Amino acid sequence: MRKKIVAGNWKMNLGYEDGLSLFSEIVNMVKDEVIGDQEVVVCSPFIHLSSIAKLGAAVKNVSIGAQNVHQAESGAYTGEVSASQVKSVGASYVILGHSERRAYFGETDSLLAEKVNVTLKHDLKPIFCIGETKEERESNRFFEVIKTQLDQGVFHLSADEFAKIVLAYEPVWAIGTGLTASPEQAQEVHAYIREVIANRYDATVADNTTILYGGSANPSNAATLFAQKDIDGGLIGGASLKSRDFLEIVKVFN
Ligand code: 3PY
Numbered sequence: 001m002r003k004k005i006v007a008g009n010w011k012m013n014l015g016y017e018d019g020l021s022l023f024s025e026i027v028n029m030v031k032d033e034v035i036g037d038q039e040v041v042v043c044s045p046f047i048h049l050s051s052i053a054k055l056g057a058a059v060k061n062v063s064i065g066a067q068n069v070h071q072a073e074s075g076a077y078t079g080e081v082s083a084s085q086v087k088s089v090g091a092s093y094v095i096l097g098h099s100e101r102r103a104y105f106g107e108t109d110s111l112l113a114e115k116v117n118v119t120l121k122h123d124l125k126p127i128f129c130i131g132e133t134k135e136e137r138e139s140n141r142f143f144e145v146i147k148t149q150l151d152q153g154v155f156h157l158s159a160d161e162f163a164k165i166v167l168a169y170e171p172v173w174a175i176g177t178g179l180t181a182s183p184e185q186a187q188e189v190h191a192y193i194r195e196v197i198a199n200r201y202d203a204t205v206a207d208n209t210t211i212l213y214g215g216s217a218n219p220s221n222a223a224t225l226f227a228q229k230d231i232d233g234g235l236i237g238g239a240s241l242k243s244r245d246f247l248e249i250v251k252v253f254n
Contacts, residue, residue: 008240
């Protein structure tokens with residue numbers, strides 16, 4: 001079922017103690033505030049996962065996620081972390097296909113399809129990121145790029161498997177640049193994503209898919225973005241590192 005989700009992507013920030021303090025602030029604020037049905041997901045570096053999963057275990061509406069997994073089950077992959085390991089510490093989500101991983105680590109759509117499979121196999125929910133570069137937007141190829149990412153990354157799944165996926169539209173030109181897609185630009189793409197899902201599966205599957213917006217979302221622009229009819233929340237970068245800013249964004253759905 002379609003949900004409202006505000007997910008923080010801490011990226012490669014925060015030492016162990018700082019991460020625990022930030023997470024404690026977030027859960028205390030979530031407990032103190034009246035939060036509706038929206039789910040708050042914190043995607044931390046691997047080093048924090050086990051501890052924050054324990055801190056958040058009993059807190060309604062709060063879940064934990066990783067930012068990557070390796071595509072193999074286990075084995076001689078020095079420095080990597082598997083989906084079953086992430087699951088074993090109590091996480092529920094994994095960000096896959098973030099544009100930083102596509103750009104800096106050469107992650108292709110076919111590799112990401114393997115990561116999606118292993119993630120689902122271990123009962124974790126992928127937050128699968130898609131989005132076009134500045135050049136692809138300027139040359140009006142963004143619909144085509146997004147469709148290819150979906151076709152190759154997640155459309156091999158059955159409808160039942162696809163129902164476990166959360167999508168995040170993250171225009172690459174809005175990541176780390178301070179630029180944000182306008183609510184109209186974001187809505188146009190979210191509506192298109194739903195249309196492509198309806199063509200691949202059906203209208204009910206499309207309607208039930210949670211599609212987040214990501215890319216410099218912050219307390220000043222979240223409300224207008226989340227007011228768009230096909231935007232179900234956000235994947236938040238920098239603003240998720242400040243508990244107050246993050247909570248303001250969460251509270252947009254109250
Ligand atoms: C950003 O907001 O910069 C992000 O990359 C969110 O994932």
